[in-house]
Amino acid sequence: MPTKSLIIFLLIMFALVPLGLISEYPAWGEWGIEEFQTMVGYIPQGMQNAGIDTPIPDYEIHSLSPIWSTLISAAIGTVLSFLFFTSIKKSKK
């Protein structure tokens, strides 16, 4: 099993993730609902109060700097991915 390559690969990705902070703008269309007020003159009714509260919205951890927030978020995503697929493996017995 070439585990070493996978570890190097994930470490490279981990180092690249903070580059995502360079962009101040969201993807086209993924604006905050207040921005629709500016753009079309109203906030569409169905957008108000939509969605759920999530533990770490926008990968921003309260009281941590953006870089640490992003790195910790990336680490959480990685750990959860491993836990998920490992649990499938365990469940086969």
Next chain:
Amino acid sequence: MHIPDGFISPSTSIAMLAITAPLWWYGFKKVKQNIDSDDNASTFLSSMAAFAFMVMMINIPIPGGTSGHAVGMGALAILLGPWAAFFCITIALFFQAVIFGDGGVLAFGANSFAMGFIGAFGSYYFYETFKNKLSNTLNLFLSGYTGMVLASVVIAVLLGIQPMLFSESGKAVYFPFDLSVTIPAIVGSHILVFGAIEGLATIGVVRFLAHVKEKIYAN
């Protein structure tokens, strides 16, 4: 590219969940077979899901005050096959939606269908079709590019049909811009920029991990 909740109607979201749920079930079966028959498969699948999770966080700005990101669909489709790629991208999207609020929870079916299913299968079948007709590097690039552009078409259509279907007294209830705006903005930016970024990511990752795939799936 992640549709948030409230941007498409609950009926659109539920329709997309209904379309995608059987695909998750089949994808899960394929992944489980893979894991049961190969001791190392789960490590590779975990790594690729983690890669998809992280690469989607790398927002790249483009002129016009907007940004976008690669998804990893090309690399995953070619290294894992389309079903496992779709399933891994879906898992990454699930954690992004429920923990980080990136993409809606109700809209999760729509996002999984576009970026996972259409993206992975578009990339995979492009790659297979042109395997002996193009140089491998060009084929890798174009397969990632194609998957990405196809996924952007699905997102643009789902958003763009909203004001056509759901408006009350001249005001959109959900996403307010129709297809004449979403297609050029979303598909256009993916044709010009983000498709190419996905293409480059596909070349880099497949080159770097091709030997891992060979060792894991050798027996």
